[in-house]
Amino acid sequence: MPRRRPIRHAMETLSPLVRDFVLHFGEMGSRWGINRTVGQIYALLFVSPRPLNADEIAEALAFSRSNVSMGLKELQSWRLTQPHHLPGDRREYFAAPEDVWAIFRTLAEERKKREVEPTLTMLRGALLQKPSGDAERHAQQRMREMHDLVELITLWFDDVGRLDPATLVPLMKMGSTVSKVLEVKQKITQLAGGRARTATAD
Amino acid sequence: MPRRRPIRHAMETLSPLVRDFVLHFGEMGSRWGINRTVGQIYALLFVSPRPLNADEIAEALAFSRSNVSMGLKELQSWRLTQPHHLPGDRREYFAAPEDVWAIFRTLAEERKKREVEPTLTMLRGALLQKPSGDAERHAQQRMREMHDLVELITLWFDDVGRLDPATLVPLMKMGSTVSKVLEVKQKITQLAGGRARTATAD
DNA sequence: CTGTCTTTTCAGGAATTACTGAAAATACAG
DNA sequence: CTGTATTTTCAGTAATTCCTGAAAAGACAG
Numbered sequence: 001m002p003r004r005r006p007i008r009h010a011m012e013t014l015s016p017l018v019r020d021f022v023l024h025f026g027e028m029g030s031r032w033g034i035n036r037t038v039g040q041i042y043a044l045l046f047v048s049p050r051p052l053n054a055d056e057i058a059e060a061l062a063f064s065r066s067n068v069s070m071g072l073k074e075l076q077s078w079r080l081t082q083p084h085h086l087p088g089d090r091r092e093y094f095a096a097p098e099d100v101w102a103i104f105r106t107l108a109e110e111r112k113k114r115e116v117e118p119t120l121t122m123l124r125g126a127l128l129q130k131p132s133g134d135a136e137r138h139a140q141q142r143m144r145e146m147h148d149l150v151e152l153i154t155l156w157f158d159d160v161g162r163l164d165p166a167t168l169v170p171l172m173k174m175g176s177t178v179s180k181v182l183e184v185k186q187k188i189t190q191l192a193g194g195r196a197r198t199a200t201a202d
Numbered sequence: 203m204p205r206r207r208p209i210r211h212a213m214e215t216l217s218p219l220v221r222d223f224v225l226h227f228g229e230m231g232s233r234w235g236i237n238r239t240v241g242q243i244y245a246l247l248f249v250s251p252r253p254l255n256a257d258e259i260a261e262a263l264a265f266s267r268s269n270v271s272m273g274l275k276e277l278q279s280w281r282l283t284q285p286h287h288l289p290g291d292r293r294e295y296f297a298a299p300e301d302v303w304a305i306f307r308t309l310a311e312e313r314k315k316r317e318v319e320p321t322l323t324m325l326r327g328a329l330l331q332k333p334s335g336d337a338e339r340h341a342q343q344r345m346r347e348m349h350d351l352v353e354l355i356t357l358w359f360d361d362v363g364r365l366d367p368a369t370l371v372p373l374m375k376m377g378s379t380v381s382k383v384l385e386v387k388q389k390i391t392q393l394a395g396g397r398a399r400t401a402t403a404d
Numbered sequence: 405c406t407g408t409c410t411t412t413t414c415a416g417g418a419a420t421t422a423c424t425g426a427a428a429a430t431a432c433a434g
Numbered sequence: 435c436t437g438t439a440t441t442t443t444c445a446g447t448a449a450t451t452c453c454t455g456a457a458a459a460g461a462c463a464g
Binding site for chain 4: 255256257267268271272275292293294
Binding site for chain 1: 451452453454455456461462463
């Protein structure tokens, strides 16, 4: 996991604070199927007070210009950054969104599109096959369980993701006490003769 | 991304149904920092109607015995499977937990331990430093935003994860309508003179 | 157009990660 | 203990992924 490449003159201009942050996300990126370079570039953009161009990134992280180009391309494909132009400057400048919630949401959406959807499609395909024998029947049953769980979590995530942070944050801070409130709600609904019906469960 | 290794005589015994499932999770694994082998082994265990020993796995997936051994070791370190003994058989047998919720929970717990906790620790360390100049002040502000978001999501996840599926599933099926119920709750709390206070939002 | 600045592509080499077979370690029956 | 069955380790190699410099492509002012 440690990279022993001779550090050329890397990150000389970065303060230790930022450098550690950048290195950490480089490492994390590599555990998430995103490569180190891409993780570091995004970390740098994330903490930068202003948009950066590719040369500035290459300089700060001691990467080749072409490596930065590829990294930025990947980040754009994840919709995590997009190029901006500054008046009177031909170069493209990149920044991370201001809103951390927006970043999180985008990340979740992209992962869903790239990983969850294909998995659900595969599982649905498998469930349509006619099982031949007990082993296949069992395998399908397991796949069904997985499918249903993944689908439930995904739908719910979509749903919750549509709330704006102002609503969502208090909700999350309540944590599991939400379920207690729901018990209360049950009773009220009964008392009110079913008038307050807000959820029908699918 | 596609692996062009000449397939020796791989997965001959597996039905197409299971084979596709196994291959899919091999691919997915490699996007998640888990290697292909490990993903395939777990997929196989997941759909298997009975526990399997290492030789059976090696045979079914056409991996070397030692590769299977390493894969199983990794899966055990994730607490996703553990060895069992069958009476009168010296070999160890492995299975995935019956309950898909339990698997999901374990996965979430391990990822938290391995990725989220270290990140929070790093961020807290960074936030303790005294910023020197505007750039550092801004970087710290961004790190604080990230820290608070990650912490909020994690605490909430812990909280919700403690609910049993029987409570959680209906809650998730409600999706965002939960927030509507909470508005109702607000009013009730007021009517009841603050007695029903269940959440204090830190 | 032309020339310059900028970004992208890509072949090849560097670094890392994955996998294997052989040997060592472990477990356990007798 | 001894011998056998089983698992683990590990050095070497195979495969993959990453990164670079050079060249091509693109953008745009004049």
